[in-house]
Amino acid sequence: MKVHCIRAVICVMLTQTISTVTGANEDGTRSRSHIDEILRLQEEESGPYKQLLPEFTRQLKKIYHDDIKPLEDVYKFNNFKDTGYSAISNAELDSKPLILLLGPWSGGKTSIINYFVGADKSQQLLTGAEPVTSEFTVLMYGEEYRKVEGLVLATDSHKPFASLEKYGKGFMEHFTGIQFPSKILEKLTFIDTPGIIENRKQQERGYPFNEVCDWFIQRADLILVVFDPTKLDIGTELESIFDRLKGHESQIRIIFNKADNIRPQQLMRVYGALFWSLAPLIQVTEPPKVYVGSFWDKQFKPGTYEELFLEEEKALLTDINNVIKNSMEHKVAAMRKRAISGRIHALLLDRYLRAWNDNKPSRLFGGEKEVWKEILLHPENYDVIQSVRSHPNVSGYDIPDATVYQKFFEIHDINSFAPLTSQCSFLRGCLLDKMEDAIFDKLPRLLSSIKQKPDQICAASGICSDTTGHNKWSKP
CATH class of the missing domain: 1.10.268.20 (Topoisomerase; domain 3)
Structure with missing residues (x-):
C-alpha cells in the first residue's frame, strides 16, 4: 500500500533504519569534511x-x-517607506553572495553559522537556550579574526552596507561585523539576525526591525528561515517577516533544526505541525524546500535518523554551492x-x-x-x-x-x-x-552571456588561451 506523505523525506523516515553516522573529530565534534x-x-x-x-x-x-x-x-524610487529599496552602490554589485538567517529565537541560527564557518570555541558567536543574539551580525572574510563596529561597516566604501545608516543611530548600535579567516567566507557572507520574540514590540528594539530585515531580504541570495521544533508558535512579528518575504519564494529555505531532539515516532507529527502553522503565511503552489536535521557540530543523538539528517545537510550545502556558482x-x-x-x-x-x-x-x-x-x-x-x-x-x-x-x-x-x-x-x-x-x-x-558554456565564453573572449594558443578550459 502506498503511503502518501507531506514530503518525500518523511517517506524515507518511515522506512529508514536508524544507523550511526561515522566521522568525528578528536574533540568529539562532527567532521566538517563533507562541507x-x-x-x-x-x-x-x-x-x-x-x-x-x-x-x-x-x-x-x-x-x-x-x-x-x-x-x-x-x-524617488529609493524613498519608499517600509521597503528595503535604496540606491545600489558599486560595493553591493561587487559583493559576494549573501546568506540571510531569520527565525524565532533559539532556533539555532547562530549555531549553524558557527558550524559552517568552522570557528573554534574562543571565536564562535554566542549561543544559548535564551535569546542571545541582539544584533545584526555580518560574518565576512578577513585575514585575521577581528570585530568591526556597525558604523565602520556602513562608512566603508568597499562594503555594501552604506545605505543602512538611514535606519538611524539605534540600529547602528545593534549592527556589527566579524572578519574571520574561513575558507567558506572567501565565497560568501552570512548575516545573523536577532531572534524573533513575539511578545516584544518594535519600539522596544530602538530601531525599525522589520524594515531592516526587508533591506537584507532585498539583497539576499539565499534566505534560511530556521525553526526549533519545540517552538512552533507563529505570532504577529513572524507573520510580518513572511509578508516581506513575498516575491522572494525562490530564495527561501525552511530549516527544521534540532530534529534529533525529537523521538523518531514524533518527528513526522511535528513536521506536519510546522507546515500547518506556515501554510497561511506561504501562499504559493510550490512550497519552499525544507531541510530536516541538526545543523551544528555536535554528534547526532543516538537512536535518531542520523543518516537522513546527514543527507539533508549535504543537500543544503549543495543548495548553497549552487548559490555560489550562480551568484552573477x-x-x-x-x-x-x-x-x-x-x-x-x-x-x-x-x-x-x-x-x-x-x-x-x-x-x-x-x-x-x-x-x-x-x-x-x-x-x-x-x-x-x-x-x-x-x-x-x-x-x-x-x-x-x-x-x-x-x-x-x-x-x-x-x-x-x-x-x-x-x-x-x-x-x-x-x-x-x-x-x-x-x-x-x-x-x-x-544573463544569456553568463549562462554560456565555458568553451563558448572562451571562444568569444579569447582570454582563456594558454601560451601555446590552446583553450586551456576545453575538454581533451
Whole structure:
C-alpha cells in the first residue's frame, strides 16, 4: 500500500533504519569534511567564469548607472517607506553572495553559522537556550579574526552596507561585523539576525526591525528561515517577516533544526505541525524546500535518523554551492526584477500626476487637500491602477498596494514631480525608453552571456588561451 506523505523525506523516515553516522573529530565534534568537499573549499577558483566576472560586473554597473538609476532618481524610487529599496552602490554589485538567517529565537541560527564557518570555541558567536543574539551580525572574510563596529561597516566604501545608516543611530548600535579567516567566507557572507520574540514590540528594539530585515531580504541570495521544533508558535512579528518575504519564494529555505531532539515516532507529527502553522503565511503552489536535521557540530543523538539528517545537510550545502556558482546570474536577475519595479513606480507616479492635474481645483476656490486625499484613497476611481495594468508588459501582480503610495506621498509633494513625457532630451533620449531597453534587451543579453558554456565564453573572449594558443578550459 502506498503511503502518501507531506514530503518525500518523511517517506524515507518511515522506512529508514536508524544507523550511526561515522566521522568525528578528536574533540568529539562532527567532521566538517563533507562541507569542504561539497563547497570545494580547498580548491583554487579558476576558469573562464572567474576571469570574466569583473567584466560581467562592469557591464551590470554600466546598465544600472546609465539606464536604470536615472529614472529611479527622478521619481524617488529609493524613498519608499517600509521597503528595503535604496540606491545600489558599486560595493553591493561587487559583493559576494549573501546568506540571510531569520527565525524565532533559539532556533539555532547562530549555531549553524558557527558550524559552517568552522570557528573554534574562543571565536564562535554566542549561543544559548535564551535569546542571545541582539544584533545584526555580518560574518565576512578577513585575514585575521577581528570585530568591526556597525558604523565602520556602513562608512566603508568597499562594503555594501552604506545605505543602512538611514535606519538611524539605534540600529547602528545593534549592527556589527566579524572578519574571520574561513575558507567558506572567501565565497560568501552570512548575516545573523536577532531572534524573533513575539511578545516584544518594535519600539522596544530602538530601531525599525522589520524594515531592516526587508533591506537584507532585498539583497539576499539565499534566505534560511530556521525553526526549533519545540517552538512552533507563529505570532504577529513572524507573520510580518513572511509578508516581506513575498516575491522572494525562490530564495527561501525552511530549516527544521534540532530534529534529533525529537523521538523518531514524533518527528513526522511535528513536521506536519510546522507546515500547518506556515501554510497561511506561504501562499504559493510550490512550497519552499525544507531541510530536516541538526545543523551544528555536535554528534547526532543516538537512536535518531542520523543518516537522513546527514543527507539533508549535504543537500543544503549543495543548495548553497549552487548559490555560489550562480551568484552573477542572481545579480542580473535581481537587477531586472528591481528595474521592473522601478518602471512600474514611474508609470504609477505619471498616472497619479495626470489624475491630479486633471482634477485639482482652482486655487481660488480651495479644496486641493480634499481632492488629493480622495485620489490617494481611491485611485481606482481616477484610472490610475487600471491604466498602468493595461500598459504593455506590466503584470497586475507586480503593482504595489495603494497604501504604499499613501505613505510615499506623506514625504513627497506630488507637485515636485514632472510627467514622463518631460523626461526626454535630444542627447540622452527618454528615461523610460532606456529603462525598458535595460529590462527587455540589455539585461537578458547579459544573463544569456553568463549562462554560456565555458568553451563558448572562451571562444568569444579569447582570454582563456594558454601560451601555446590552446583553450586551456576545453575538454581533451
